[in-house]
Amino acid sequence: MAAHVLVAGIGNIFLGDDGFGPAVLRVLGEGTIALPGTVRCVDYGIRGMHLAYDLLEDWDALILVDAIPSRGSPGTVHILEVEAPDLVALRSTAVPRDASGIDGHAMDPAAVFATLDALGGALPRTFVVGCEAATFEEGIGLSPPLEAAVATAARAVADTITTHLATASTEG
Incomplete structure (x- = not known):
């Protein structure tokens, strides 16, 4: 049985490089990179x-799929396997917030996972395809280094799916 994978582009297109996730999802939506039929790609933006x-x-x-804080090499794509606490830490350091710590124009992973938990759901095996x-x-609009990395990240999503599906078929 094929694995069901959700690919989620997140980020605010009005905050420069934070629009990286939605940009990658646009490329995936063009169909130039083949993905299995059990994969659903959604641009969540800040929803x-x-x-x-x-x-x-x-x-x-x-x-x-998201922009992540720079480690000194903007445009570098990373593939990370993460759990909920890792995501909260990663996203909270990525997009600066106002003094209240609340930003209605950013996705708050802590709120997403609290809602998921309250509704009785659980986070599946989770990866981040992130770009510094x-x-x-x-x-x-993205900065030139991130614009250049969009196609690389789209291929990284496909590679991660292939790797996960191969792992899932040997584990299942």
Whole structure:
């Protein structure tokens, strides 16, 4: 039986490189990269509650596509296997917040996972295909290093799915 994988692009297109996830999902939606029929790709943007509700379905894996804090090499794509606490830490350091710590224009993983838990759901095996960001300044459009990394990240999503499906078929 084939694994069901949810690929979720997250980020705010109005905050520069934070729009990386939605940009990668646009490329995946073009169909130039073949994905199995058991994969669903959704651009969630900043709609965290929508993601929480969709995670109530029976998924074998979740792949989040997002901009991540730079480690000094904007445009570098990383593939990380993570758990909920890792995601909260990763996302909370990525996009700067105001003094209250609340931003209505950003996805808050802690709220997503709290909602998922309250609804009786559980986070499936989770990966992040993340790209080191250059800027989260207001404005539409990715910085040149992230724009150049979009196709690489789309291929990384496909590779992660292939690897997960191969692992799932040997484990199941």
